[in-house]
Amino acid sequence: MDEVKVIEIKQSVFKNNDERAERLRNELKEKGVFLLNLMSSPGSGKTTTLKATINALKDKLRIGVMEADIDSDVDAKKIAETGVKSIQLHTGGMCHLDADMTRQGIHSLNTDDVDLAILENVGNLVCPAEFDTGAVKNAMILSVPEGDDKPLKYPLMFSICDAVLINKIDVLPYFDFDIEKCKGYIYKRNPNAKVFTICAKSGEGIEEWADWLNNEVTKWIK
């Protein structure tokens, strides 16, 4: 618990991020590693969702986690409790990770014994959407208390995500959140998005999401 490995990520000096992301993705393909980039705003339940996802998949896949955080190591400690390999990436105030920063993380994590590497990106709905990290799939979490209008306000994030997890559905009775309306906004931005409704705390809906992810990983690494 006290031995979380903390990596200080250096800001990239490279301008050709898309090209470098594509190169990282190709290298991961060759090594048989699937990289998932998980994004959301602060407090939407990324770490809890990640723990539930790990528990659903750790007997099927070898998992490694990179927790990107500006400063603390709160999240990496929580992930370490699941027993999977995890490291903390400190971004030194940076609001996103690009492909080169992700590569630094992948290198430190050491993916020789990993099928599924998960990057928990910085909590932010704006900047992370603008940088291809080299991930095979992007996923994001929108929690019920944030409101069903978020796809209208952060369109880029919703348009680049392959999967959208609507989390904290246990508190639907206490918020004005219309799931069907929200799905409509998401599909308007991104007709191919897979939308899952979950409660990470209770585990509701996690199986369907984990099955989808497992299927994507299996296709990639076979």
Next chain:
Amino acid sequence: MDEVKVIEIKQSVFKNNDERAERLRNELKEKGVFLLNLMSSPGSGKTTTLKATINALKDKLRIGVMEADIDSDVDAKKIAETGVKSIQLHTGGMCHLDADMTRQGIHSLNTDDVDLAILENVGNLVCPAEFDTGAVKNAMILSVPEGDDKPLKYPLMFSICDAVLINKIDVLPYFDFDIEKCKGYIYKRNPNAKVFTICAKSGEGIEEWADWLNNEVTKWIK
């Protein structure tokens, strides 16, 4: 309602943001205008809090609002319902506003008949904290569903805010959120922070916050 003025903000080319922020603040002081910079993550209730604040103060102060948003004009329309002057600032994907971008907004708003100008910044706990906008005071909202650990994870934002509003206290029974623990984390980052607990939707706690703000404005513009 359909006549929300939308301003396309241009990205600044200036490197000396702190100096430009100080200059804007001095100009506002001369003109007798108080600028409040309101920040939070997406979905914490900025617009609802702003509406409640406006309703509490609009008979005492002449208010003007700048709604910064990446793309939509959802928020400016809601503010227009309160009857105060409001404009929408489109940041074109930018994740924050700096002093020069704020100056463009102030110019478009026209503050000749404004005592209190409020900038609703882009929903983001990272980047907006790094840029002095020229505001007299910074305030932020943390909503209960986001979790009481956020001051640990976004320390810069909490350290630069004069006031922290803990919002959505009506849903405290449904979340693991310890107000005293959260206050402790905030004071650790920022011993001088004023912390208010509110429910913007019901109006609970708004009077105390509005009184504090009114007092700050009156000191500044007298």
